[in-house]
Amino acid sequence: MTTQTATAAAALDEAFSLDHLLGQEELRWRDSARRFARERIAPVIEQDFEDKHFRREFVAELGALGFLGMHLKDPGCAGAGAVAYGLVCHELEAADSGWRTFVSVQGSLAMSAISKFGSDEQKAEWLPPMARGERIGCFALTEPQGGSDPAAMTTTARRDGDDWVIEGAKRWIGLAALADVAVVWAATEDGVRGFVVPTGTPGFTATAIDGKLSMRASVQCDIVLDGVRLPASAMLPGARGLSGPFSCLNEARYGIVWGAMGAARSCLEVSIERATSREVFGRPIGATQLIQQKLADMLVEYEKGMLLALHLGRLKEAGRLTPTQISVGKLNSVREALAIAREARTILGGDGITNAFPVMRHMANLESVRTYEGTDEIHTLVLGRALTGLAAF
Template structure:
């Protein structure tokens, strides 16, 4: 059974029955996302991944669904709950991590930065256009030498009269070659500050990174900033210090907690279906004890991961979320999703390495998801600091 033929209803729907513990509006968002992803992305994603093609023509359709900045209130955004947003991430990443990443870069990073830290004028100008997909944004934090250490920021912004002059470089920036604006974080005399930089500003250059073996159906870029000059009011006044970008990163990490479980579910579905079709020694491999043990163990970790995501989402909606829990969730979801993908591949046998099944694509994508928005090691140290009160970062 090819990827395009997998049923839209997950095998896990009946076994897990997640909807039994969701609210009607949450189920509505989840089903809207599933229908869109299965209808518009799944039939073409293997080909897009193979050809390194980002299907940007889907962006207006995604915007029509209300997914862009959906967790923000006002300014043309849907104002949905954190749990609803998480479910959209899960259903989108069940098809491909790159498309959940697109929704995250737009809503959790670029739009959230303006929403959290911008002026009313900035919000009213940019957010409605971004919610409609008319303007695309990117988030320029990571630098070539910095990686997990944004405090080692070399990009600078210098005040010159009524302007800011920005110089530096960023790397692994999603959507930068397509974006109309970039949220650029730079070191100033006052510490790290954020700026809204239109990408047509002279000196701003974005170049797509080629040679990727992961996230091939999406765009990640390098940015060069050579005396990029923006007006004084381009600064995000509410963001001072690294707490500014970290506030946005936590929004993106939250979406990953749900999204990685979507990739895990897709791999598990593929393994379950194939186990009933593939025969060895005269009977389906799903009838062997070892195969059923693998499926049971994968299901256990998937359900635990989704329940953890739901717990964190409920806390987020209630305003009681302990930020260390975001690290717990991101660490667990991606790590367990990768284990599920690898175990699912064993059930598929040699065919599991082909594009006939989605498992190797998800596995490759999850390696990127494991790295961005904080590596395993960073999140382990965040949790360790919360437990001991001692900082092991330096």
């Protein structure tokens, strides 16, 4: 971080003053994530984004810091509070959405599914090494023909003697080509069920999706399940129907509420830096009313987003957070983060389209965040249904 960026960050912190709303343990988690994001991710992320490079060596480091599955209370997991987890997501996404996505896929999706619905044997086998970053997991729900309608799932699991045989395909599955284990959701005669699938099982193939203009330092994949044979013990015994995967998705959506505001903060910080250092017509551009209005509007939306995230975190810790409330947070945070990123680009002028600044990278990544874990349209309809009692899907 440059001196100018640090000054901008300090100005933003002083204008907001969130710290007094947080506990000491929450601040410890935040500061740990902030150091990792600034010292390890930030120096290499622009080149990694350009090269489409995922730094697998960071996985064990994230595990050593306790970030993987940190909100779970299983053996090997940190058992941290919801706000602490949100703050970690916030700091990682301030560096890059891909690394918050990794923590979400590993902890909020794959590990959460095993924690919520797995047998004691499944938990003991997978959760401790996943928490340490020794094993990577993925969560295979979305299918090629349409991610917003999981009820139309075509992947099937059928009984064959004492075994299960899975046939089908999944798409946009984070980490699948790197994963040691996949939580695969499939339709059975008894409804949708989840299965713990070691990725070395014959018939399981994961191929990284190329050509992405977003999330380039992350890995998303197509999966083919061609006669994948599993023992009966591979089924997650506690999950039946779509409520199982949906509960995991809500864990990940909650992290996005905080994470997207991290990307917004990064864009706001560089805008403040640029506004005070760039001189045009004999004075800093930040001395003009139009630039100050842009910065003020960005700050207001950022503060509102963070206060909403904190409110949802406290509700989650009290056991009162609802899926509708999560939809409010996800819809607002991503939408406003994108608006802040686009306004930041105008303040940076032509330089804003270069990788000298993180804004275009954040903007591109946020387009993916806007789509996964429920599109804007889906969350809008969730809220409309909650307000009217009428489903418009």
